[in-house]
Structure formats: structure tokens, C-alpha cells
Amino acid sequence: MTTAARRLGVFGGAFDPPHLAHVALARAAIDQLRLDELRVFPTGQAWHKSRALSAGEHRLAMAREAFGGLPQAVVDDRELRRAGPTYTVDTLRQLRAEHPQAELLLVIGADQAEALHSWRNSDDIIRLATLAVAARARPDPDAPPFDASTLPGGRHVAVELPAMPVSATQIRARVQAGQDIAQLVPAGVASYIARHHLYSRT
Numbered sequence: 664m665t666t667a668a669r670r671l672g673v674f675g676g677a678f679d680p681p682h683l684a685h686v687a688l689a690r691a692a693i694d695q696l697r698l699d700e701l702r703v704f705p706t707g708q709a710w711h712k713s714r715a716l717s718a719g720e721h722r723l724a725m726a727r728e729a730f731g732g733l734p735q736a737v738v739d740d741r742e743l744r745r746a747g748p749t750y751t752v753d754t755l756r757q758l759r760a761e762h763p764q765a766e767l768l769l770v771i772g773a774d775q776a777e778a779l780h781s782w783r784n785s786d787d788i789i790r791l792a793t794l795a796v797a798a799r800a801r802p803d804p805d806a807p808p809f810d811a812s813t814l815p816g817g818r819h820v821a822v823e824l825p826a827m828p829v830s831a832t833q834i835r836a837r838v839q840a841g842q843d844i845a846q847l848v849p850a851g852v853a854s855y856i857a858r859h860h861l862y863s864r865t
Contacts, residue, residue, distance in 0.1 A: 799824055
């Protein structure tokens with residue numbers, strides 16, 4: 664009798680801040696992909712971001728606030744501890760070495776999936792992990808439908824998620840303008856932002 668391989672989800676992002684669409688995607692991935700565990704990775708030095716991210720300690724704390732209540736979700740700080748730019752392929756290689764028998768599933772939104780060809784060693788990424796694509800996870804509600812043919816080959820599965828047009832950029836702008844964000848982020852994240860005066864001019 665053989666036992667099924669452990670299913671390990673991988674969900675990374677700047678989480679600056681994590682918002683309700685992030686949490687909804689994490690929950691959907693856990694449920695729909697029947698994950699034994701979902702590792703959540705706040706990125707370290709993001710090679711693809713033109714702006715400086717908030718301090719890693721804040722993004723890690725907010726990620727723990729956002730995802731801490733989800734069963735099977737574990738916030739992993741290794742990318743924050745890694746020197747130099749953060750690349751998904753390095754994290755996947757580490758996880759493959761640590762869990763050689765596990766099935767790795769990389770949870771990404773449509774925008775990320777369409778840009779995957781530009782990621783470092785994208786061929787290795789699709790060899791190491793099955794892509795779990797939330798085709799409707801876009802901050803822009805007017806964006807065209809996701810086209811799976813843009814993926815650089817490899818295995819992929821769908822994660823069904825209602826369209827949730829919310830973005831971290833929008834949330835940071837609202838905080839800076841003194842506007843309410845209670846309907847956009849988990850309560851613990853909103854409290855953390857207020858307590859530490861993140862994203863505000865003062």
C-alpha cells in the first residue's frame with residue numbers, strides 16, 4: 664500500500680501589506696488543492712520591485728496577523744533572512760531538498776503567472792513545482808481574462824477565486840490619505856499598521 668505524497672503549497676509575496684484578497688487566495692488554495700501545509704513567504708529583497716519595501720520585520724508581523732488563523736498555513740521567514748535578491752527558484756530548491764517526496768504547488772495570481780517567463784530560472788520553477796494559478800486574482804478588474812497559453816509549459820492547476828480588485832498599492836495610498844482600510848485588510852493588520860504608523864506621512 665502506498666501513501667499519497669504530502670502536498671505542500673508555496674505562496675510568496677511582498678505582503679506590504681497583506682490584504683483580504685491574499686487571505687482569500689490562501690484559504691482557497693488550502694481547500695481546493697487539499698494542501699497538507701501552505702508555506703507563506705514574505706519576500707526579502709524583491710528583484711522586481713522598483714520601490715523599497717517596508718522593513719521585513721513589519722511585513723513578517725503583518726503576514727502572521729493575516730494568515731495565522733488559517734489551518735495549515737505557516738509563515739516562513741527564510742526569504743527575509745536570505746542575503747541578496749529573493750528568487751522563488753531558490754526557495755523551491757530548498758523546499759525540494761527538505762521535502763524530497765512532497766508535491767510542491769506554487770500558488771500565484773494571473774498577473775504573476777503571465778510574467779513567469781521573466782522570473783529567474785523559470786524552467787526550473789516549473790520543473791520543481793506545479794503551478795496553481797488563480798486566474799481571477801487580479802487587482803485590475805478590467806484586465807483581460809487569463810490566458811493559460813502564456814505559461815512557459817509545465818503542470819498547472821486552477822484555483823477558483825472570485826474577482827477581488829484590491830491591491831497593496833491602493834491600501835498604502837488610502838492610509839497615506841487618511842482613509843479607512845478596514846474593509847480591505849484583516850483587522851489585525853489594520854491595527855498593526857495604525858500602531859506602527861506604516862504608510863503614513865507622519
